[in-house]
Amino acid sequence: MQPKPVLLKILDGLAVILLGVATYFALVKAPTEQVMGQVQRVFYFHIGTAWTALLGFLFAAVLSLVFLFTRNLKWDRFQVAAIEVSLVFFFITIVLGSIWARPAWNTWWTWDPRLTTAAITELIYIAYFMLRQGIDDPDRRARFGAVYALIGGISAPITFFAIRLYRTIHPVVIAGGNPEAQGGFSMTPSMLNAMFVALIAFTVIFIDLYWNRIRLGNLEDKVEQLKLKVML
Amino acid sequence: MTVKSSNIVPTKTDQRSAISAPSSGNYFKAVSAVVWKDLQAEFRSRELFSAMLVFSLLIILIFNFALELDIKTRQSVTAGVLWATFAFAGTLGLNRSMTIEKDRGCLDGLLLAPVDRSAIYFGKVISNLVFMLLVEIIVLPVYSVLYNINLFQPGLLLVILLGSIGYAGVGTLLAAMSVQTRTRDILLPILLFPVIIPVLLAAVKASSGFLDGAAFSDILLPLNILIAYDIIFISVAFMFFENIVEE
Numbered sequence: 001m002q003p004k005p006v007l008l009k010i011l012d013g014l015a016v017i018l019l020g021v022a023t024y025f026a027l028v029k030a031p032t033e034q035v036m037g038q039v040q041r042v043f044y045f046h047i048g049t050a051w052t053a054l055l056g057f058l059f060a061a062v063l064s065l066v067f068l069f070t071r072n073l074k075w076d077r078f079q080v081a082a083i084e085v086s087l088v089f090f091f092i093t094i095v096l097g098s099i100w101a102r103p104a105w106n107t108w109w110t111w112d113p114r115l116t117t118a119a120i121t122e123l124i125y126i127a128y129f130m131l132r133q134g135i136d137d138p139d140r141r142a143r144f145g146a147v148y149a150l151i152g153g154i155s156a157p158i159t160f161f162a163i164r165l166y167r168t169i170h171p172v173v174i175a176g177g178n179p180e181a182q183g184g185f186s187m188t189p190s191m192l193n194a195m196f197v198a199l200i201a202f203t204v205i206f207i208d209l210y211w212n213r214i215r216l217g218n219l220e221d222k223v224e225q226l227k228l229k230v231m232l
Numbered sequence: 233m234t235v236k237s238s239n240i241v242p243t244k245t246d247q248r249s250a251i252s253a254p255s256s257g258n259y260f261k262a263v264s265a266v267v268w269k270d271l272q273a274e275f276r277s278r279e280l281f282s283a284m285l286v287f288s289l290l291i292i293l294i295f296n297f298a299l300e301l302d303i304k305t306r307q308s309v310t311a312g313v314l315w316a317t318f319a320f321a322g323t324l325g326l327n328r329s330m331t332i333e334k335d336r337g338c339l340d341g342l343l344l345a346p347v348d349r350s351a352i353y354f355g356k357v358i359s360n361l362v363f364m365l366l367v368e369i370i371v372l373p374v375y376s377v378l379y380n381i382n383l384f385q386p387g388l389l390l391v392i393l394l395g396s397i398g399y400a401g402v403g404t405l406l407a408a409m410s411v412q413t414r415t416r417d418i419l420l421p422i423l424l425f426p427v428i429i430p431v432l433l434a435a436v437k438a439s440s441g442f443l444d445g446a447a448f449s450d451i452l453l454p455l456n457i458l459i460a461y462d463i464i465f466i467s468v469a470f471m472f473f474e475n476i477v478e479e
Contacts, residue, residue: 068472120429123425124426124427127422127423130415131409131410131413131423133415134414134415134416134419135412135414140412143475143476144409144413144476146475147409147472147475147476148406148409150468150472151405151406151468151469154464154465154468155426155429155465158430158457158460158461159430162434
């Protein structure tokens with residue numbers, strides 16, 4: 001097992017520091033929102049995790065194509081790592097959104113298009129892992145995972161656009177889309193700052209976790225090969 | 233190409249026609265061979281069809297108790313109940329169809345044939361689609377009679393066709409994957425349902441639109457979504473089916 005690269009150790013430290021900075025900006029430095037009050041602060045981490053998770057899923061779908069064309073198992077390990085980290089981040093997004101929703105909309109959950117799509121997307125990638133668990137042959141596991149990640153990755157935006165064309169109550173913070181969307185708020189520059197700090201922080205945290213997860217995947221692979229050697 | 237005619241060698245005409253036939257002819261022949269095999273096998277045993285049909289009727293029965301279908305509610309939930317029924321019964325058909333292929337070694341036999349793998353995919357999609365449509369064609373009048381709603385409207389039939397095409401298209405690919413895993417049958421619904429949501433969504437919207445007599449401009453959007461989904465996903469499945477079945 002190769003020792004941790006220096007760059008990764010630096011990234012680990014940087015991720016922790018940035019998390020602290022983002023927390024400070026979100027909880028202390030950002031102004032309190034006028035209408036919703038303190039609970040709005042959840043928004044900064046909600047956006048941070050949502051943005052990275054969705055990019056992660058998109059990246060995984062691209063990795064599917066790369067694997068299917070190159071048939072090099074390392075792309076499969078990259079994909080598993082991407083989906084695993086994105087899955088956790090997206091779950092955090094959903095939970096934070098729920099926490100925000102309770103005081104804001106007086107309900108933990110609603111079947112608004114964006115939330116429904118989020119739930120479906122989460123289930124697609126949970127199903128990805130259930131699919132992989134049922135296959136022993138690594139090559140087949142990689143192929144099936146790649147095809148399913150591709151299909152799931154394509155269906156998620158389609159699902160979103162299919163239901164978004166109907167009424168939505170999710171705040172449309174960045175303009176465009178449904179003009180009839182109720183609920184929205186504009187951000188002051190200091191709030192924008194906090195949001196960008198959170199975005200950058202979570203991107204770095206994502207990359208850090210992703211790299212660590214890839215190393216873990218490489219280790220898992222080595223263990224499997226050793227097991228096979230011992231069995232034979 | 234000349235072949236000496238003799239009693240032992242297969243006739244010249246067979247060989248020549250097999251070699252000089254255009255590849256598209258072979259492809260089409262392969263697809264229809266797969267479809268015909270499935271239809272014939274099913275016609276003899278009728279196990280798939282009867283299971284799907286009885287299951288559908290039982291689901292409708294359960295919905296009768298699950299939802300209070302008084303006359304007013306009935307109108308609004310018919311589309312949803314129908315599509316839930318088709319989705320669940322469809323899973324049954326897809327699972328069984330691919331399990332038969334695997335267990336009886338048909339899939340291996342098909343893979344040995346010198347034809348593009350996607351022909352197998354299209355053949356299976358068409359036969360799965362035929363089974364689904366057969367079941368739906370029977371469920372519709374039964375539902376109409378039981379709940380006193382006329383379901384034989386051309387618009388509704390179109391939606392059912394488009395939705396079933398999308399369902400069978402994606403379902404065949406995912407079923408081909410799930411039968412090769414340890415968890416087999418159980419895995420198909422888990423894989424299929426999240427991905428098939430746009431179909432169910434658009435199909436239910438379009439179906440209830442047609443049943444309620446909504447303006448065509450309202451129904452056009454879900455119909456377009458259905459058509460777009462069918463095209464996109466069948467193309468994707470067609471491109472990647474080979475990766476699923478290779479050894």
